[in-house]
Amino acid sequence: MSQSRASRQPSSTSIHELWLTIRRHRKMFALIVGSSLVACLIYCMVASNVYEATARVALRGSTLSVLTHEPATSGSFASGQVQLETLASVFRSDQLGWDVISRLKLYAVPEFNNSFKRKYPSFNATQPDPEARAFLLDEFQRKLTVQTIPRTLVLQIRFRSQDAALSAAVVNALIEAFCRQDENARKQATQDATTWLTTQLVALKTRTDDDDRKLTDFQRQHGMLNIPETLANGQRTDVEHAAQLGEIDVLSRELVTATTDRIVSEAEYRSAVAGDPELVLASNPRLQATGNFMSALLVQLRTRRSDLEQEQAQLRIEHGPNFPRVVEIRSQIEDLDSQIKAEDAKLLERFRSSWRTASDREQLVRKSLRDATDTGLKMNEAALKYAVMRQEANANHDMYVRVSQQMEEAGLAAGSQGSEISIIDYARQPVEAYSPDLLVDMAITLFVSLWMALAVVLLSESLSLRIAQAAVLILLVAITVGMSRAQAPTPSTSGLPTGVARIPQSTETRSQPNAKDAPSVWESPQGTTLAGVLPGANAPSTVPMAALIAPGDLLEVSEAHSPDMRGSVRVSETGTVTLTLAGDVEVGGMGETTAAHAIERALIDRGMLLHPQVTVLVRAYAGQDVSILGEVARPGIYTYTVHHCLLDLISMASGLTANAGRLVTIAHRNEPKTFLPVVLDPTGGDTSTNHNPELLPGDTVQVSRAxxxxxxxxxxxxxxxxxxxxxxxxxxxxxxxxxxxxxxxxxxxxxxxxxxxxxxxxxxxxxxxxxxxxxxxxxxxxxxxxxxxxSMAKNLLNRTIESAIQSAVGVSIYAGMVYSQRF
Structure with missing residues (x-):
């Protein structure tokens, strides 16, 4: 139903009406909030105080024994985390726990466990019963907490007890017990290793002395001389020096070098005689580097000749042999050939001189080596035997030195080696109770009770009175039972991961549409294409044919082989164009392809090019333009071609805009005051009316706005x-x-x-x-x-329900995570 009436404001629910609703149910609201606070207060007054002492230790990562031959453990953060978890497991072990229980006599302390004496009256600490021992260890592990601090190598040790002094004493006693156990293990491992190394050291000393004596006798017998030298790594070694051996080694290397030079020089000379000296020079970088063979001049001559031949070959493709540039290139090539022949003769003589010099040097080095070889053979046998003896002596001496160094390090470091841990903070006696916390527990109870009371009030407005009363009664009973049986967790974010302490705000879960996916204004079964150009809308069946060239048209003429013959020319009144190489060519009344063929024939007839490839493109037709205005993407003046239709012009203007309408008006040049209305067909299915008329030169098209x-x-x-x-x-x-x-x-x-x-x-x-x-x-x-x-009522109700759910879930998750960190 609809009717015409004066403007008036719609009715809505205000905040004042919500306040009136709460006032009508103020007793129920106050009862829920008050009963929750009273139950929380009673629990905080009745519950016993629990104290918690905390200590922190850091991981050092040292090895167990100072004499170990194993490599040091990697100090990366990942391996440190594994060691830290292992250290935490050691602190939680039963052996350390029983040590603390025995030293502090926790089995006799009532604050540790009140029911132990009644359950095990005949307990003997020197020979404990297995069941009693297990009971004490379980109670100790339940109150002990050992955890790692994230992103550090620090352990946090905590112990809870009703006695503040006892909680601090237990944590400190646990750390001392671990230090004693670690120190005893290190001392025993060091003592065992030292005893074994002492026995081995005596045997190595005797063997080293015998080797030194044998080497000295051998050198004196064969007349060998050792000179100490320092290697690249800083170590010192003895090198045997004999005059005969050194001379043979030097002459052998010289002979190899001389023979190689002679063979290379002879091969180069014979190759140069049999073939091209320039190829021999080009294949040997050593000769080019010396600069004695004048390779740079030959390279320049050959490069210049190659460039000229390449240019000549390119010109012969399209030009004749009498072309001026072709004749000039041929004369330059003949001059370069004469210079290259003269340089080749000089190069051959240099190869022959180099070969003779290398042959004479080889003969002299060979004669000197033959004389020195006879003397050096006698020293070779003695040197080999000495090298074997020296290697054995060095190996024994190195082993003796390493063992001696380890013995000295063990004596110095055995008593100074520290523990695997460093104590950051000892446990001190806590001043305030760990639980319960009256202010925090009351604040959480007040927050939760306010939301529950508001939900019950809103629920009572929509339900009957009997159902509302039953819901209130069930809610009160559930709150009382829950507060009496559970301890409110203390809100502490210590040790929690980042992001837990803050509950993220809720976001709109409704799927928001994208502005780019907005539906089109015109409904079409097949959809529309880009810029409003619709498929199948009476488009021409053939490609539009270009108009013929007429006087005044602007042409772009280019030839593939002549970059100079490229530019724009305008057709004269007689229908001709004037070109650089072709002269005057008649192109009036021709198409683009026919005009290109006419220019190619003119170039061939004048003897300028043999195989010309001419391209002609009409850049502008004189007086053959159409205009489009209104709601198109690119309004302006466009070139007219034959069979130019309306949709062709709209496509050239990049399509319609988003605000374009379907009504288009066309005005002809000869009838500017007469407008032809055309309605665009979005579906292309209307064949009774012409929605895509053919345009004429000089037409003006106006696209209306929707x-x-x-x-x-x-x-x-x-x-x-x-x-x-x-x-x-x-x-x-x-x-x-x-x-x-x-x-x-x-x-x-x-x-x-x-x-x-x-x-x-x-x-x-x-x-x-x-x-x-x-x-x-x-x-x-x-x-x-x-x-x-x-609607104010919908808005208020939706926000209230959403806030209540988010708050309840957030408080539950927060309380659960804090409770799990403590218990």
Whole structure:
């Protein structure tokens, strides 16, 4: 139902009405909050105080024994974490726990466990019963907490007890017990290793002395001389020096070098005689580096000749042999050939001289080596035997030195080696109780009870009185039982991972549409293409044919082989164009391909090119333009071609804009005051009317603007949307363009505002019934305003339920994580 009436404000629920609702149920609200606070207060007063002492130790990562031959453990953070977890397991071990229980006599302390003496009255500490021992260890492990601090190599040790002094004493006694156990293990391991190394050291000393004596006798017998030298790594070694051996080694290397030089020089000379000396010089980088063979000049001559031959070959493809540049190149090549022959003769003589010099040097070195070889053979046998003896002596001496150094290090470091841990903070007696915490427990109880009371009040407004009373009674019983049986966790974020202490705010879970995915204004079964160009809309069946060349047209002429013959020329009044190489060519009344062939024939006839490849492109036709204005992407003046249709011009202008309408007007040049209206067909299925007429030169096309309808209020995407004046748009369609109503929209109170003859008419709409198809859909016109109000009651109820759920879940997760960190 819709009717015209004056504008009025829609009804809504205010904050004041919510306050009045709470006042009407103030007794119920106060009862829930008060009973929760009283139950929490009673629990805090009755519960016993529990104290917790804390100490922190850091991991050092040293090895067990100072005499170990194993490599040091990697100091990376990953290996440190593994060692830290292992150290935490050692602190939790039963052996350390029983040591602390025995030294502090915790079995006799009532604050440790009140029921132990009643359960095991005949307990003997020197020979404990296995069941009693297991009971004490379980009680000790339950109150002890050993945990790692994230991203550090630090352990945190905590112990809870009803006695503050006892909690600190137990933590400190546990650290001392670990240090004693670690120190005893290190001393025993060091003592065992030292005893074994002492026995081995005596045997190595005797063997080293015998080796030194044998080497001295051998050198004196064979006349060998050792000179100490320092190696690259800093170690000192003895090198045997004999004059005969050194001379043979030097002459052998010289002979190899001389023979190699002679063979290379002879091969180079014979190759140069049999073939091209320049190839021999080019294949040997050593000769080029010396600079004695004048390779640079030959390279320059050959490079210049190659460049000239390449240029000559390129010119012969399109030019004749009498072309001026071709004749000049041929003369330059003959001159370069004579210079190259003279340089080759000089190069051959240099190769022959080099070969003779290398042959004479080889003969002299060979004679000297033959004389020195006979003397050096006698020293070779003695040197080999000495090398074997020296190697054995050095190995024994190195082993003796290493063992001696380890013995000295053991004596110095055995008593100074520290523990695997360093104590950061000893446990001190806590001053304040760990639990319960009255202020924190009361604050959490007050926060939760306020939300529960508000939920019950809102629920009682919608339910009957009997159901509301039963719900309140069940809620009170559940709160009382829960507060009496559970301890409120102390809110402490120590040790929690980053991000737990702060509960993230909730975000809108409703899927938000993308503005780029907005639906098109015109409905089409096949969809539309880019820029509004519609498929199958009476497009021409053939490609548009270009117009013929006429006087005044601007042509772009280019030739593939002549870069100079490229540029733009204008057709003269006689239909000819003047080109650099071709002269005057008749192109009037021809197409682009025919004009290119005409220019190619002119170039061949004049003898300028043998195989010309000419391209002609018409850049502008004189007086053959069409104009397009209005709602197109690129309005302006475009070149006209034969069989140019309306959609062809719209495509050249990059398509229609988003605000374009379907009505297009065409004005001819000879009839500027007569307009031809054309309606665009979005589907391409209407064959009864010509929606794509053919244009004429000088036509002006005007694309109209589509109408606008405004959708405001509580919708997902308010704003103005274009509508087609030819096709009717309804209220539901306009609402869908705004992506539908929002979550808190009042669909039964929609309004349609329309301007008519200087006045404004307001029509009330039931959008909920329209969306369901119960009421008829009303057409909407240009410049109409569709207003969708919001509902304060829906908004307040949705936010209250969402906040209550988020708060309850957040407090539960927070309390659970804090409770798990402590217990």
């Amino acid at each position: 109408g606008l309808v405004y959708v405001v209020g509580d919708v997902v995407r308010p704003g103005g949307f274009p509508v087609d004046p030819v096709q009717t748009t309804t209220v539901v369609q306009a609402l869908s363009l705004a992506w539908g109503p929002a979550q808190n929209a009042a669909l039964t109170k929609g309004m349609l505002i329309r301007e008519q003859q200087g006045s404004r008419t307001i029509t009330t709409l039931n959008l909920k019934r329209m969306l369901r198809g119960l009421d008829p859909d009303i057409p909407i016109r240009d410049r109409d305003i569709l207003f969708v109000p919001d």
